Structures are given as structure tokens and as C-alpha cells.
Amino acid sequence: MADSVLAPAAGRPSHGTVAGVLLDIDETLVDxxxxxxxxxxxxxxxxxxxxxxxxxxxxxxxxxxxxxxxxxxxxxxxxxxxxxxxxxxxxxxxxxxxxxxxxxxxxxxxxxxxxxxxxVRAFQDVVPLLDALDAAGVPYGAVSNNVHDYQRAKLDTAGLGRIRVLVGIDAVGAAKPDPAIFREGLRLLGTAAEATVYVGDNPRHDVIGAASAGLRGIWLNRSGRALPEDVAGSVAEQITGLGELPALIGIT
The missing domain is CATH 1.10.150.240 (Putative phosphatase; domain 2)
Incomplete structure (x- = not known):
């Protein structure tokens, strides 16, 4: 990985039970x-x-x-x-x-x-979310089902170079919903699974996958889609935009 491991979460500000946030990239951070x-x-x-x-x-x-x-x-x-x-x-x-x-x-x-x-452009609600997380002292990063360098370039092109923690499928040889890729994100972020939120647009890969690794999975449903019946009982939380996230996790 090109990014260095951050210090452990101990001593960082924690709001409620949320000590860190991990995010999907495509259709979550970047359009x-x-x-x-x-x-x-x-x-x-x-x-x-x-x-x-x-x-x-x-x-x-x-x-x-x-x-x-x-x-x-x-x-x-x-x-x-x-x-x-x-x-x-x-x-x-x-x-x-x-x-x-x-x-x-x-x-x-x-x-x-x-x-x-x-x-490539970032969605308009991304920078305000990152500003809110920075102001609250909550660390964040991204976990993606694509290779690290390709996604690094995409984030930088979209003006999101401030997202330093980034995990691609080449990091652990696994893709979402495999718990291993989420655990690598936790390792780099330095937070415990039970204190970390994962947000993404794919209910199976992002929400259920994150939950399988012990994270709190939140579905970003920008278009108001209906959940597939076979996963409806496994997705407890959803938002229609990233602007809703700070209040949901208790940092505003």
C-alpha cells in the first residue's frame, strides 16, 4: 500500500460509538x-x-x-x-x-x-461530509472493488486527495463482500470494527459485506431504489445523500 498506517484509534475523539468512517468510491464518492x-x-x-x-x-x-x-x-x-x-x-x-x-x-x-x-467528478455532498468528519476529528478512508492505483488516480482527479486511507482489491487479494478487504480498511484506519461505519451504494457488497466484518453498514440510496427482496431484511439503515450521515452517526 502507498498509504502509511495511521496511529491506533485510542485517544482520538469518538462521538457515540463511531470512531471512524469507511466509504465506497464509485457512485458513493465519485459519479x-x-x-x-x-x-x-x-x-x-x-x-x-x-x-x-x-x-x-x-x-x-x-x-x-x-x-x-x-x-x-x-x-x-x-x-x-x-x-x-x-x-x-x-x-x-x-x-x-x-x-x-x-x-x-x-x-x-x-x-x-x-x-x-x-x-470524473465528486458528488456535491462529498466535500461537506469530509469537512464535517475533519472538524469532528473522525478519521475516514475508502475501500473499493478496484485496484489501489486506479482508484487513487480517480480520487485525486476528483479533488479528493485528502482521502489518504485507500484499500483496493489488490491489497489483500479479496473483493467486497469478503470481510478481509474491510478488515484491511480497519487496520489502516486504526479503528475497531464495532466503532466504524461503512457507507456504500451496493446493499450486498457494501452493507451486508461490511456487517459480515463487524462494521455498521449504511446503504447510500441516492436514487430511491427499492431493496431487492432477498436482502431487504439485512439492510437496517439507509440514506439518500452523504449530507445525512453526520447527524446519523452523531457528529452534528
Whole structure:
């Protein structure tokens, strides 16, 4: 890890039972889906002539309809670049077209990798939350289902370089909801599981996964989605924005 281990939590200010906060990155701190949609439209236009509705369908299939492909990357079956190309190929096929050859696919990949970082932005409620945590003396960090260096660059690009504790799947060879990745976050943060909150947008990976490691999992439900029935009984707390978190954990 590039980040140093912080001092133990003993002696730090603790508000109620919360001594630390860990957060997911994509769709929690950073509007990755928005960045992906803008970059996809920019770089895929030479390969597909789509209506506005067609572009919406294309982008949503790439970001929300290809979890099975991304899961293969997380499992180590394909590379990060390969999962991107395979997702694009699926979306193009759905639109009735395809890359003409492997060279075209690689050209698309290069253009996408260059364009996407230009659109990465933090959600507007992130900096106020970090300000509140800093003011209260509550340490924080991020635990992500992507590799450390890629997510480090993403946070820095989004203006969130102040988040120094960062755990990626390469840190312990495990991904959420595996308890091991949360425990590495706790180790770097220097807080006990029972005194640490984890916030993320995925009820299974983030909330249930955090709870399996002994943390207090809170679901960030920005869009007001309904919980899947099979996990509804396992998610006790949810918020619609990060601005609700300080009051929920007792630091305001």
C-alpha cells in the first residue's frame, strides 16, 4: 500500500460509538456512471449511429447491464481492459453493430481510457461530509472493488486527495463482500470494527459485506431504489445523500 498506517484509534475523539468512517468510491464518492456515460458517447460515436434513446440504452447496458462481465474481472478471469472491451462489444451487439476487428476494439479502448478521466467528478455532498468528519476529528478512508492505483488516480482527479486511507482489491487479494478487504480498511484506519461505519451504494457488497466484518453498514440510496427482496431484511439503515450521515452517526 502507498498509504502509511495511521496511529491506533485510542485517544482520538469518538462521538457515540463511531470512531471512524469507511466509504465506497464509485457512485458513493465519485459519479463514475455520469463520467462513463459522457465518455462512452464521445468515443463510441464513430462506431454506432444511435438516437438519444439508443445512447441511453447503450450507456445503461454498459454501466448497469454488464455486472457479470465485471465480476469476471474481480474474480481474476479477465483483465480490466478486457472487461471494458467485452462490455462495449455487448452494447454494440445490442445496438446491431460491432467493432470491425480487434484493432478497432483496441482503438476504442484507448480513446475511452483517455476520455473517461476528464469527466470524473465528486458528488456535491462529498466535500461537506469530509469537512464535517475533519472538524469532528473522525478519521475516514475508502475501500473499493478496484485496484489501489486506479482508484487513487480517480480520487485525486476528483479533488479528493485528502482521502489518504485507500484499500483496493489488490491489497489483500479479496473483493467486497469478503470481510478481509474491510478488515484491511480497519487496520489502516486504526479503528475497531464495532466503532466504524461503512457507507456504500451496493446493499450486498457494501452493507451486508461490511456487517459480515463487524462494521455498521449504511446503504447510500441516492436514487430511491427499492431493496431487492432477498436482502431487504439485512439492510437496517439507509440514506439518500452523504449530507445525512453526520447527524446519523452523531457528529452534528
Amino acid at each position: 463514475l456512471e455520469g463520467a462513463m456515460h459522457q465518455a462512452l458517447r464521445e468515443v463510441t460515436a464513430p462506431y454506432a449511429a444511435l438516437t438519444e434513446a439508443g445512447w441511453t440504452e447503450f450507456c445503461l447496458m454498459f454501466t448497469r447491464g454488464s455486472d457479470d462481465i465485471y465480476d469476471r474481472y474481480v474474480a481474476g478471469e479477465i483483465t480490466f481492459a478486457e472487461q471494458r472491451v467485452q462490455r462495449a462489444e455487448r452494447c454494440l451487439a445490442n445496438a446491431g453493430t460491432a467493432f470491425v476487428d480487434g484493432a478497432a476494439a483496441l482503438a476504442w479502448l484507448g480513446a475511452y481510457e483517455a476520455a473517461q478521466p476528464n469527466y
